[in-house]
Amino acid sequence: MIWRLAADAVLVLHLLFIAFAVLGGLLILWRRGFVWLHVPALIWATLVMLNGWLCPLTPLEIELRQWAGEAGYRGSFIAHYLLPLIYPPGLTRTVQIALGVGVVLINLAIYGWLIRRRKATGS
Template identity: 35%
Template sequence: MDAQWFLIFADILLIAHTLLVAFVILGLVAIYLGHILNWQWVRNIWFRLAHLIIIGVVVLQSWLGVICPLTTWEMALRDKAGQAGYDGSFIQHWLQSILYYSAPEWVFVVAYTVFGALVLASWYLVRPKSPGR
């Protein structure tokens, strides 16, 4: 396979990964804002389950010291294309790239855990509706 295809697939993974991160962050903002503005869609059980599961996986990975498989896969594709990958997790890499900020791994574990706790709290503060309700 041509190296260009590996880069295209790596970029597709990067975009998908970025969209997942945006879904988690903006989803939580939408849940709390939706509660204030009475948006009923933020109570959709499928939206809320997807949101909870994704952040739950992120928190679990951080506790176990596991790098996200999307990051690993993207780096492997970039390596096959002859392009340098990056060290650490997706979030650490992009935070460092965007904000020029580097922190010890425990800072990210705490941040993910606190964010996960906010998502879990949203289940009690902004209760999702079951499909039959």
């Protein structure tokens, strides 16, 4: 039971990291210091996607699921609703590269907007 909960926690952490990498630039509106956390996360996520690397959270989660005696992702709420977001069906290398480029473009737009906003307000 503990290994399954640990695997589910890693899965949720993985999803939160992805959300932070994609949209974390918006947190800078709240606290400018988030830029020092977000930029490295953005760079890492982009490198993983563009190079086809395996995020270290993925094998960790799989290992924990195997320790829990699970062969795959079935049965739990988290596995049913969150796994398709993190591991979408039909994820090809081309789609992976497009997602990496998309993450960069989204964040360029966010940072561009933040910079223009800051210059307009003079802060």
